[in-house]
Amino acid sequence: MPHVQGIVETALYASDLPRAAAFYQRVFGLDKLLDSDKLIALNVADRSVLLLFKQGATARSATLPGGTIPAHGADGPSHFAFAIAAGEVPAWREHLQREGVPIESEVTWPGDALSIYFRDPDGHLGELLTPGFWRNY
Template sequence: MTGAPRIDAILETVLYVADLDRGLAFFRDVMGLPVLSDQERLKAFDVNGRGVLLLFESGATTETVRFPGGTIPPHDGQGPVHMAFAVAAGALEPWRRHLEAQGVAIEGEATWPRGGRSLYFRDPDGHCLELATPGLWDGY
C-alpha cells in the first residue's frame, strides 16, 4: 500500500450556532475576523489568510444542497466543540485584556511543556475557544 498524497493544511473549520447574526457579531467584533461571506445560510471569516472559519445554523444543513456547480452533502454538529486560534507569543496578554474588556470570561489557561501558552474562553454558543502561542505542538 502506498502512502496517501500530502495534505497541505486545514482549509475550513465549521462551528454550528443557534443564531448566525449573533455569531457573526462575536467573531467579527470581538475576535476581529474579517467577514468573507455574510449569506443567509452561512457566515465565513478569514483567519489571517491561513484558513476560513464557517458558521452554520445548528440543524439547518441536514439536507443535500444542489447548485449548478455540484452538491454539498448534509452535515451538522452539536454541543460545545473546541477550536484553537494561533497567536504570537507576545499577543496573549493583549488578548486577555481585550477579551475581559469585551466581557468575555477567561475559563482556563495553560503553560505547555514546549513553552507555549493558552487561554480558554467561550463564544455565545458555548464553544470552547483557545488562543495558543507557539510551543504548543511540534511544528508550532
C-alpha cells in the same frame, strides 16, 4: 502519496448567525467573506476560513449546479484554536476582559506553550494558543 497543504475551513454551528458573526468580528477582528441566511464565512489571518452555519441548516444535503454538498453538523459544543504570539498573551487577556469575554481556563504546557480558553455565544470552546505545543507550531 499526494500531500495535504493545510486546513482551509473550520465549521461551527450557531443558533443565531448574526450574533455569532458579530462576536468573532468584534473580539477577533475577522472580516466577512460571505453572508447568507444559512452561512457566514469569516477570514482568519488570510490563511483559513471560519464557517458559521445556522444550526440545523446543513442537516440535509444541498444540491448546487456544480454538485452536491453532503449533510453535516454537530451536536453540542465544538473546539477550535486560534494561533497567537507568545508576546501578546497579556494583551489578549486584557482584550478579552474589555470585550466581556470571560477566560474559562489557562494552561501552561510543557515547552512553554500557553492556552487561553473561552466560550463563544453558542458555548463552543475557543482557545488562543501560543507556539511550542505541537512540533509544527
